[in-house]
Amino acid sequence: MSGAASGPGLPPPWTAPALVAVCADGRDLSDRVHARFGRAGFFQLVDPETMAVTLISNDENRAVAQGAGTGAVELLAERGVTALIATRVGPKAAEALRYAAIPVYAAADVTVGEAVAAFCRGGLARVDEV
Amino acid sequence: MRTLVVASGKGGTGKTTMTAVLVHVAAPSRPLAVADCDVEGSNLPLALSVDVVSRTAFAGRPRAVVDEEVCAGCGVCLDRCRFGALSLSDDGLAVIDPWLCESCGACTWGCPLDAISFEPQQAGEVLVGEGPAGPMVFGLLRPGEDLSGKLVTSVRERVAALADERGVGLVIVDGPPGVGCPTIASITGADGVLAVSEPTLSGEHDLRRLVSLAHQLGVPVKVVLNKADLSETGAQRIRSACSSLGVELVGELDFDTDLPRALGAVARGTRPPSSLDSSSFVHSVRAIWPRVDPERADWALPDDGSG
Amino acid sequence: MTPVTVAVASGKGGTGKTLVATNLAAHVARTGLRVTLADCDVEAPNAHLFFDVRAAVAPVEMPVPEIVGACPARCTACRDACRFGAIRILGGRPVVLPDLCHGCGACTQVCPSGALHERQVAVGSVGVGRAPDGMRLVTGQLHVGQSKAPAVIRATREHALSEVSDVVLLDAAPGAACTAVAAVHGTDFLLLVTEPTPFGLHDLTAMVDLAGELRLRAGVVLNRVGTGEVDIGAYCRTAGVPLLASLPFDRDVAACYADGRLLIDGHPAGDRWFADLWSTLCDHLATSSAGVPA
Structure with missing residues (x-):
């Protein structure tokens, strides 16, 4: 298994200080990427330079009757997230992510x-480009 | 964990019966969990034996209420509501028709006396049951409620958590009919959709809409044609539709009017599960299962980019 | 003159709701009455498959806000007013997400700066046409991927009710949720189509409860007699809902439906079944405030 961002090769695909949000089953890097986005209980925010993990709660959004997905995007945008890794996001959240200029990358079973x-x-692979 | 959703663009194609038979066919070989996401007409618990072990209230959108002590009957709210939900009663006070109200709150912003407020209300329940095949989660929506999509999401979260807890690798979901929000909520993030179709014009029309939606959401579809013997021209229509949509037709099943009764008898315990094995429908489903099983079969989107 | 409105609904899909609505509408049209059939099952509109109708199609539009002016710094009034999550602060300014918008106008009401403006967005369509026998068909269709079914149903109803008719039949979405309510709310009579199976009985019970809550007069049409042994008649007697008609299931019925033909044209007994249903329905309408259409 290669180490995080340690190898030579292509420059990383970001320009701003990166902060990657991941929908996950649990609270550690060893937990698995999870499919649910808008009504996820929390997100892992990972600094890819240091692999340090910060957890942010999404409880406020998952409880609302409508608009959970876009609320989660607003939360990530406020926190300065530059990319999202998810199994998949719903169509409405995807639209909000485009407006927030947060690209979505697909990962499953890892x-x-x-x-x-x-x-x-x-x-x-990016999953939000037409 | 893999999730297979049994869906149909059109109601009445035999989706719930198909789900129950798939569970019967898949269950002996490994643990599984089952979810009924047809929350407006949850019938799977009638076809699979299940004992409800827990019920959780499902909160709906908040309900707008007029404080009759405060309302002066000025009627400003009537103009603000775009859904025709407000009127003045014989006493000259504002009244809200809960069936027309969308809980948007436009009326509250217009009211000079702050006489309209929102209070929480229950819209349904999430139920967890235990059956011989494993845990089953289903949702019950109160008649007339919306938010079926959100309830479906709660059901799927609950079943995913249960599957995780027990190390279950396969979840079989009975999806809702149609292509609206509950269907979107049911199939988003699933590994595959088994679309149950029927050999009619309507069946073809609705199948095309379902496949288009699933591909938009990046979920691959396979089709099973039910009641194939009712119309050869209709069956031919579904075969052509599948090939033009680039989706696999995994099998064709004949109309079996006895099966729901047989399933019901097994669910009530008046007949053993093995009694189902004499049904040719069950036999056919057993034959197609390896091509559908998300843990074994190849599920891929059509590569022509039609999704 | 106000037309008599009859909604055809079903707690579960596939019970024959469209079969009943299309055949009943065509039968009544042939008796000389002016009939409008409104297909309010906008997620899966199928009534048009049974008629040779060329429809004039109009878009169903909904007002959706857009930000056209300058917003005051850090103003979040529109976001705070929206109960649907359709306005979010992204990149430091409000952004409208039209898919979530219900078109309620709360945001434009609270905007302090006039920066919000509403534009019309298409969420579906309504087609209006006339069948050879004179029946008008109004078809609502939701755009795939859209979730604003109630808006399309409201527009379909309005179009149907604006036609000059003696009878308006509404084919409602299956289920007992908001989409069904949008179609059946305020109609003179509710025809509940079911089948003699445990699923059929379970879903019929939910619909009878809904009719009670909506204070609608209702009657049951039992379809597919012979495909199950649940005694729907006994339930109807207990629940105090009249059983108006029983339609048998046979291969001829299935073949007609599969090929998009009306039973009253393609089945030897079809015309009699729907003549009987209409006459029974009229007996019930006669005792209501709606009266018998003439």
């Missing part, structure tokens, strides 16, 4: 750590 490492290598 851990958060593996997904962020693959993202740094440019190895994840």
Whole structure:
């Protein structure tokens, strides 16, 4: 298994200080990437330079009757997130992510750590481009 | 964890019966969990035996209420409401028709006396049951409620959590009919959709809409044609539709009017599960299962980019 | 003159709701009455498959806000007013997400700066046409991927009720949720189509409860007699809802439906079944405030 962003090769696919949000099953890099976005209980915010993880709660959005997905996007935008890794996001959240200029990268059946490492290598496909 | 959703663009194609038979066919070989996301007409619990072990209230959108002590009957709210939900009663006070109200709050912003407020209300329940095949989660929506999409999401979250807890690798979901919000909520993030179709013009029309929606959401579709023997021209229509849509037709099943009764008898415990094996419908489903099983079969989107 | 309005609904899909609505509408049209059939099952409109109708199609539009002016710094009034999450602060300014908007106008009401303006966005369509026997068909269709079915249903109803008719039949969406309510609310009579199976009975019960809550007069049409052994008649007697008609299931019925033909044209007994249903329905309408259409 290659280390995160340690190898030579292509420059990473971001320009601003990166902060990657990941929908995850649990609270650690060893937990798996999860499909649910808008009504996720929390997000892992991963700094790909240091692989440090910050958790942010999404409780306020998951509880609302309508508009959970766009509320989650607003939350990520406020926190300065530059990319989102998810199995998939719903059509409405995808639209909000486009407005927030947060690209979405697909990962499934991998851990958060593996997904962020693959993202740094440019190895994840963007899923929000037409 | 893999999720297979049994869906149909059109109601009445035999979706719930198909789900129940798939569970019967898949269950002996490995643990699984089942969810009924047809929350407006949750019938799977009638076809699979299940004991409800927990019920959780599902909160709906808040309900607008007029404080009759405060309302002066000025009627400003009537102009602000675009859904025709407000009128003045015989006493000259504002009244809200809950069936027309969308809980948008436009009336509250217009009211000079702050006489309209919102209070929480229950819109349904999420139920967890235990059956011989494993846990089953289903939702019950109160008649006339919207937010079926959100309830579906709650059901799917609950079943995913249960599957995780118990190390279950496969979730079979009975999806809603149609292509609206509950269907979007049911199939988003699933590994595959098994579309149950029927050999009619309507069946073809609705199948095309379902496939288009699933491909938009990036979920691959396979089709099973039910009641194939009712119309050869209709069956031919579905076969052509599948090939033009680039989706696999995994099998054709004959109309079986006895099966729902047989399933019901097994669910009530008056007949053993093995009694189903004499049904040719069950036999056919067993034959197509390897091509549908999301843990074994190849599920891919058509590569022509039609999605 | 106000037309008599009859909604055809069903707690579950596939019970034959469209079959009943289309055949009943065509039968009544042939008796010489002016009939409008409104297909309010906008997620899966199928009534048009049974008629040779060329429809004039109009878009169904909904007002959606857009930001056209300069917003005051850090103003979040529109976001705070929106109960649907359709306005979010992204990149430091409000952004409108039209898919979530219900068109309620709360945001434009609270905007302090006049920066919000409403434009019309298409969420579906309504087609209006006339069948050879004179029946008018109004078809609502939701654009795939859209979730604003109630808006399209409201528009379909308005179009149908604006036609000059003696009878308006509304084919409602299956289920007992908001989409069904949008079609059946305020009609003179509710025809509930069901089948003699455990699923059929379960879903009929939900519809009878809904009719009670909406204070609608209702009657049951039992379809597919012979495909199950649940005693719907016994339920109807207990629940105090009249059983208006029983339609058998046979291969001829299935073949007619599969090929998009009306039973009253393609089945030997079809015309009699729907003549009987209409006459029974008229008996019930006669005792209501709606009266018998003439």
